[in-house]
Amino acid sequence: MQVVQPATTQEIAELLRSAQAKGASVAVRGGRTLEQILPAEGAASDLLFDMSRMNRIESIEKGNLLARAEAGTITAAVQAAAEAEGLFYPPDPTSLETSTIGGNIACSATGPRQLKYGGTRDFVLGLEVVLPSGEHIRTGADMQKSVAGYDMTRFLVGSGARFGVVTGAVLRLLPKPQGRRTILCSLPSWTAGAAVALAVLKSGMTPAALELLDLHCLEVDREAWTSLGAPWRGAVGAESVLLIELDGVEASVNRQHAQVERLSADTAGALVLSLTEPDEVSRAWELRRRLLPRLMAGSPTWAMALAAIVPDKLLLPFSSDEPPVSLISNGPTRVACFAHAGTGVLHLFVGIDPAKERDGDEAIALVRRMLQRLRDLGAKLLRTYGPARRLLGEEEAPASALMERLAAAQRSFDPKGVMIP
Amino acid sequence: MRATLAEKPQTRGVELLDRAKIDTCVQCGMCLTSCPTYRELGVEMDSPRGRIFLMKAVQEGRLQPDELFAKHMYLCLDCRACETVCPTGVPFGSLVEAARAVVEQHRRLPFLTRLMRDLAFRWLLPHPGRLQFLGAILRHAQRCRLLAIAKLFAPGRLRDWLTLLPDLSGRPFLPGDVISIRPTGPRRGEVALFWGCAAPVLLPNVQRATARVLARYGYEVVVPEGQTCCGALHLHNGLREEAQALAKRNLVAFEAAGGDAVIVNAAGCGATLKEYPELLRGTAEQARALHFRAVVRDFAEFLAAAPETPAGGRLKKTVTYQDPCHLAHGQRVRREPRQLLKTIPDVEFKEMRDADRCCGSAGIYNLLYPGLSQRFLRAKIDHAAQTGAQLIVTANPGCQLQLQAGIRQAGLSAEVVHLAELLAQAYGLDSGG
Numbered sequence: 052m053q054v055v056q057p058a059t060t061q062e063i064a065e066l067l068r069s070a071q072a073k074g075a076s077v078a079v080r081g082g083r084t085l086e087q088i089l090p091a092e093g094a095a096s097d098l099l100f101d102m103s104r105m106n107r108i109e110s111i112e113k114g115n116l117l118a119r120a121e122a123g124t125i126t127a128a129v130q131a132a133a134e135a136e137g138l139f140y141p142p143d144p145t146s147l148e149t150s151t152i153g154g155n156i157a158c159s160a161t162g163p164r165q166l167k168y169g170g171t172r173d174f175v176l177g178l179e180v181v182l183p184s185g186e187h188i189r190t191g192a193d194m195q196k197s198v199a200g201y202d203m204t205r206f207l208v209g210s211g212a213r214f215g216v217v218t219g220a221v222l223r224l225l226p227k228p229q230g231r232r233t234i235l236c237s238l239p240s241w242t243a244g245a246a247v248a249l250a251v252l253k254s255g256m257t258p259a260a261l262e263l264l265d266l267h268c269l270e271v272d273r274e275a276w277t278s279l280g281a282p283w284r285g286a287v288g289a290e291s292v293l294l295i296e297l298d299g300v301e302a303s304v305n306r307q308h309a310q311v312e313r314l315s316a317d318t319a320g321a322l323v324l325s326l327t328e329p330d331e332v333s334r335a336w337e338l339r340r341r342l343l344p345r346l347m348a349g350s351p352t353w354a355m356a357l358a359a360i361v362p363d364k365l366l367l368p369f370s371s372d373e374p375p376v377s378l379i380s381n382g383p384t385r386v387a388c389f390a391h392a393g394t395g396v397l398h399l400f401v402g403i404d405p406a407k408e409r410d411g412d413e414a415i416a417l418v419r420r421m422l423q424r425l426r427d428l429g430a431k432l433l434r435t436y437g438p439a440r441r442l443l444g445e446e447e448a449p450a451s452a453l454m455e456r457l458a459a460a461q462r463s464f465d466p467k468g469v470m471i472p
Numbered sequence: 473m474r475a476t477l478a479e480k481p482q483t484r485g486v487e488l489l490d491r492a493k494i495d496t497c498v499q500c501g502m503c504l505t506s507c508p509t510y511r512e513l514g515v516e517m518d519s520p521r522g523r524i525f526l527m528k529a530v531q532e533g534r535l536q537p538d539e540l541f542a543k544h545m546y547l548c549l550d551c552r553a554c555e556t557v558c559p560t561g562v563p564f565g566s567l568v569e570a571a572r573a574v575v576e577q578h579r580r581l582p583f584l585t586r587l588m589r590d591l592a593f594r595w596l597l598p599h600p601g602r603l604q605f606l607g608a609i610l611r612h613a614q615r616c617r618l619l620a621i622a623k624l625f626a627p628g629r630l631r632d633w634l635t636l637l638p639d640l641s642g643r644p645f646l647p648g649d650v651i652s653i654r655p656t657g658p659r660r661g662e663v664a665l666f667w668g669c670a671a672p673v674l675l676p677n678v679q680r681a682t683a684r685v686l687a688r689y690g691y692e693v694v695v696p697e698g699q700t701c702c703g704a705l706h707l708h709n710g711l712r713e714e715a716q717a718l719a720k721r722n723l724v725a726f727e728a729a730g731g732d733a734v735i736v737n738a739a740g741c742g743a744t745l746k747e748y749p750e751l752l753r754g755t756a757e758q759a760r761a762l763h764f765r766a767v768v769r770d771f772a773e774f775l776a777a778a779p780e781t782p783a784g785g786r787l788k789k790t791v792t793y794q795d796p797c798h799l800a801h802g803q804r805v806r807r808e809p810r811q812l813l814k815t816i817p818d819v820e821f822k823e824m825r826d827a828d829r830c831c832g833s834a835g836i837y838n839l840l841y842p843g844l845s846q847r848f849l850r851a852k853i854d855h856a857a858q859t860g861a862q863l864i865v866t867a868n869p870g871c872q873l874q875l876q877a878g879i880r881q882a883g884l885s886a887e888v889v890h891l892a893e894l895l896a897q898a899y900g901l902d903s904g905g
Contacts, residue, residue, distance in 0.1 A: 056514065083516075084501050103514045125505065149501040341559030344500040348560030351495070 052096060058104045060181060060218045067216065068185035070098055070469050077183075078471040079212040081123065081154025084146035096471045102153050105218060111136045117176060117193065118222045122153025126160075129222065139227040141168035141259075145340040153217050159209030163260035163296065163339070166393045168225075172208045177221035180207065182214070183465040193221050211472030214464040228298035231259075232325060233332045234311055236293040237281040239320035241265050241388065244291030247321065248392035250314040251295070256307050260296040260391075262339055267387035267400075268292075271345040272338050279335055280324045293392070294339055343400075346387055350402025354439035356422060358397045360430035386418060397425070403439055419444060482533065485577035488570040488712070489531045497524045497562045503554035508830045508848055509547055517544045520554040520564050527571050542575040547844075549837055550708050551797035551830040556804075565743075565802065566750060572710035593711055597669045597701045598718060604644065607673035611640040632842040636877045638674055645676030653683050653693040657782065660690035663774070664731040666745065668738055669701035671869040678869065681896035682737045682771055688782050688899050689775060696729030704744035704798075707751065708835050716755065719748050723760050734764070737771040737892055739868035740835060743802030770799060772867055772891055776808035781815060785898040788818040792861035793891075794852065794875065795828035796868035809867055809891050816898045822859040826851075833874035845874075853878040856886065864888045 057063045070077050078096035102123035109119040113136050120129055126147040133140045143162035144150055150160065156178070161170025168174075177191025191197055191204040207214060238244040244263050251261060269276050269292055281292055297307045308325065315321040326332045347353055387400040401418050422432060422443065431447045503520040504510050510519035517526060523544055529535035545568060552565045581589065596602055613619045614637070623634045663686060665679075672679045683693045699722050703715030722745070726734055736742035744751070745768045748761035769777075791813055799805045806828070814821045832838055832848030852875070856864050864879070864886050866872050875888040889897075896902075 054516070082501055082504070083499075083521075101514075101516065127505075146501070149504050341500075341502065344498045344502065344559040347498040347500075348496055 052099055054099045054101050056101045056104045060179065060187060063100065063181045063216050063218060064185040064187055066098065066100070067181055067183055067469065071183060071185065071467055074467065075469070076471050077212075077216075077469050079153070079157070079216050081151035081157065082125070082146065082149040084144075084150045084154065085158060100216060102151060105153075106151075108132050109219070111138065111224070113138065115193065116195065116224045116226075118224055119219065120152050120222060121219045122151060122156070122217050124152045126150050126152060126155055133224050134227060137227050138224040140174065140222060140224055142171045142174050143260075144171075145343065147340070152220055152222070156208050156217050156220060157211050163262050163294075163336075163391060165391060165396075166261055167257045167259045167298075172205065174223045175204055175208055175220050176223050178204050178207055178217055179219040180215045180217050183467065183469045188215075191221065195223065212470050213461055213472045215470070228300075230301040230304035231296065231298040232304050232308060233335055234293075234295040234297065234308065235279060235281060235324045235326055235335060236295060236311065236315055237322040237324070238291050238293065238315075238318060241291045243318050243321065244293050245390075245392070247315045247318055248293055248390075250317070251311060252393050254310055254314060256310060257393075258295050258307070259298045260294070261393050262294040263390045263392045264292045264294070264339070264342070265388040266290050268342055268346070268389050271342070271349060271387075275334065275338055279326065279331060279338075282322065294335060342389065346400050346402060352403045352437075352439050354401045354403070354435060354437040354441075354443050356399045356401075356418075356432055356443050357434040357436070358399065358422065358425050358430045359395050359433050360397055360425055360428065397430075401439070401443075403442075483530060483537065483574075485537075485574040486531055486533070488573050489527055489567070490570065491531055493563055493567055494524060494528050494531060496560050497521070497558075498560055499525070500559065502557055502559055503562075503564075506553040506557045508549055508551060508553065508832075509844070512844065512847055513547075518547050520548075520558075520562070523548060523568065523571070524562070524564075527567060530571070530574065537571075537574045537578050539579075541571075542579065545571045545575055547841070549797070549830045549832070549834040549848075551834060552801035553797065553829065556801045556828075566747070569707050569710075569712070572708070573712040574710075576710035589709075593706055593709070593714060597705065598714075598721075600667070600669065600672075600700070603669055603673050607640070607644060610637065611644070614640050629842070633839055635881075636838060636873055638873055638876055640674070642677055645672045645679045653687045655687050655690045655692050657688070657690050659692065660779070661732040662692040662694060662730075663733045663735045664726055664729045665693050665695045666702070666726075666734055666736040666738075666741060666768075667695055667699055668736075668741055668869070671738055675869050675872060675890070678737060678872070678890040678892055681890065681892040681901070682735070684901040685775070685892050685895045685899065686735065686771075688901060689778055690780075690782070691732075693735075694729055694731060696725045698725035698728070700725075702741040702744045703751070704740045705835055707744060712751075715744075716751060719751055719761070720757055723748070723757055723764055726764060727760070732767070733774055734768045735771055735774055736768060737867065737890065738870075739770065739796035739799035739802065740870060742768065742770045743798035746803060770803060770805050770808075770867070772799075772809040772812055773803070773805050775895075776811050782899070784900075785895070786817045787894070787898040789863050790820045790822060790859070790861045791863045791865055791894070792822050792824045792856055792859040793827060794824065794831060794856065794864060794866045794871060796866055796871045797828070797830050797834070799867055800828040809865070812891065812895065813865060816895075819898075822861055824859045824861075825855040827855075831871050831874050831878075833868075833870040835870060838870075838874055849874060849878045853882050853884070857882070857884060862886055863894060865891050865894050867891045 055066060057066060075097040077098045079100045079102060081102055105121035105123040107121045108124055108129060111118045111132050118129060118133060129152060130140045141164045143164045144155060144160035145162055155171040156175060159170060159172050177189060177193060180188050182188060190207060236247060238247060248261055248263055295311060297304050312323050315323050326335055390397040399418060433447060435443045435446055499521055501521050507519050516522040526541055526544055530537050530541060548568050550565055550568055554564050619634060623631055626634060665683060686693045700718050703718035707715040736745060746765050749758055749765055752758045752761045793810055793813060795806060813819055830848055831852040832845035838845040864875055866875060867890060872888055872890055879886055879888055
């Protein structure tokens with residue numbers, strides 16, 4: 052395998068043309084942040100495009116509310132450049148300090164702000180793509196409202212690098228909200244956290260983000276959370292944190308804040324903390340962002356499930372006899388649960404110590420029961436990750452009729468099968 | 473899988489790479505943006521994640537610790553900025569040091585390089601007397617402008633080195649000068665000063681200022697005899713056994729001296745002294761190293777925790793601070809030096825951009841990779857200049873020499889001083905002689 056660092060679209064076109072001629076395979080990498088949870092398929096290719104040199108933000112256009120950036124640009128750099136102009140690029144994958152715009156587009160990355168704003172998919176207006184043949188195409192338009200014809204941009208976002216190499220994108224921006232506030236709500240149990248989240252969603256307000264973390268998520272950074280003011284209730288056996296971001300004009304933020312306080316007042320043991328120092332706010336979100344690496348570091352082998360469940364059923368699977376924390380207490384196996392409340396996504400992380408296989412089996416059995424109950428409630432197991440992913444059972448497969456046609460489309464873009472996603 | 477691996481002959485020295493430490497890395501990549509060499513070169517294998525990937529391959533016997541591996545390991549500044557941002561606590565500094573030790577077991581250096589290295593690491597650094605002697609030669613050569621002339625004719629690399637040399641015209645600081653300094657004012661205790669190797673020769677005023685400021689704070693300062701170089705440079709350059717031997721000598725010297733604390737004014741040495749337990753792991757001295765670590769304090773760390781700040785300090789200057797990597801990242805000491813600066817009446821403190829990004833000095837990195845080092849230095853000098861500060865304060869001799877050279881090159885008027893020199897100035901203490 053040879054790693055190349057192309058600096059221009061032309062260079063990529065030439066490399067693809069010669070790869071096509073030689074029958075070599077090509078993979079593309081951005082910030083490589085997904086490799087921590089997905090096997091590095093790119094390693095099997097003959098040629099690996101490292102996009103890090105294509106990292107220019109070509110323009111931030113205040114009047115047009117858009118940005119142009121090359122594919123290798125770090126997501127956080129786009130956010131910072133937009134903020135400097137009083138604008139806002141909302142997509143916030145948890146890897147935003149390392150991941151690239153191109154990588155975000157390839158996997159249709161999203162983050163906590165999906166709830167109010169959506170993800171990468173919703174903020175890409177157009178793409179520059181080099182097809183496997185070396186041809187250079189543009190999709191979409193440099194404007195907010197472009198409705199004529201098929202939406203090829205949306206088709207390509209989330210397609211991996213199956214159809215070609217994305218070299219640049221036109222991104223949609225919003226005016227920066229006047230006010231922004233982070234609220235940390237500490238609660239005595241997962242169910243209590245889910246109940247407050249649900250009450251917030253039903254109350255008619257839309258927070259920018261509403262993240263629910265269980266005890267085990269908090270435990271990996273116990274001191275940092277307590278230093279933010281979240282009391283440690285570990286002895287009680289169960290607790291959760293709701294991390295809420297509110298934004299809008301100042302008056303609206305104040306009203307939403309008051310409403311969160313009112314809603315959580317109904318829940319016994321709820322503690323609502325408004326993080327006022329900028330340093331505290333960034334620490335809190337950084338804790339959320341580094342959660343997955345922290346969980347993974349504590350477990351030699353692990354598996355993670357991403358389940359889709361309608362928001363108002365979020366609290367049900369754990370409401371009765373088996374809250375996730377009571378599954379395994381103090382064992383070598385860790386089951387952590389976190390949800391992007393309101394977006395329909397729930398993550399179950401299972402850390403397994405292979406040395407204590409019996410406990411591992413027990414944990415897997417319990418997790419499977421939880422997943423089964425989620426399915427019974429209509430949830431879909433969208434994806435499984437990690438070295439032990441097979442233990443979690445089968446993912447939901449898309450309809451085969453659709454897959455056949457997609458494969459045909461892929462063949463028409465890439466007849467020689469150059470691209471390895 | 474495991475069985476076949478065991479049958480393969482193991483790569484020599486590979487046991488130095490601790491698999492458990494390698495496995496704490498989950499390859500998330502949060503370190504990349506903090507890594508100066510990755511930012512500058514944009515090559516994955518010159519990022520912490522890439523380097524760990526290579527170490528893992530060597531540890532598993534899939535890759536030989538050849539010159540290419542060596543290059544990626546040595547291009548690392550060992551600044552440990554990645555440790556500060558790492559969510560899983562990968563001890564990267566100790567990993568890269570171990571990787572270099574593996575490299576050195578396989579390397580066959582050209583004769584001249586080996587001779588230079590042995591002279592510096594084995595003949596010179598561990599011997600204060602020889603260092604002083606060399607210092608005296610350099611001082612005289614500088615005085616009669618011999619060095620200025622040499623600079624005109626020296627080959628490229630040597631010229632770069634000579635550029636780094638500070639003004640040596642001040643009075644040297646000899647071991648005999650301070651065996652003990654009495655506190656001024658009420659006596660609060662007794663501290664042992666770590667003396668270092670090259671710093672007292674190249675920056676004698678810093679040592680004097682350190683001792684006098686400590687005395688002003690009420691501490692009796694002792695410079696224990698028999699102490700030697702901390703071994704940081706050896707450890708960072710793969711000479712682990714030499715570093716261990718030096719560590720053992722220092723343990724003996726400081727145990728004999730006693731005192732409430734061991735004070736270090738060089739960040740790189742401080743980090744290494746605090747990590748003696750790790751360096752001496754598995755040896756008979758490990759337990760003693762743990763006791764030793766408990767009393768080692770960086771100068772700023774120690775003074776910031778002092779029960780009382782002596783009255784009478786004042787300095788009407790604009791000041792900025794550059795974090796030495798091995799203080800900010802290696803010892804997690806960031807707040808204390810700033811606190812000391814901000815509490816001096818009349819000091820106007822201005823934070824510089826990216827204060828904790830490596831200046832490119834990095835031990836002997838600026839001697840080995842002058843080109844790359846210069847790029848880091850220029851960015852640092854730009855950021856310092858933007859603050860408009862009259863004094864650029866740091867807390868490590870390597871950074872200080874590097875920044876001084878940067879200021880001279882840029883033709884700026886700002887002065888680069890050690891925190892101890894600034895405090896000495898504020899209290900009207902003479903550090904010049």
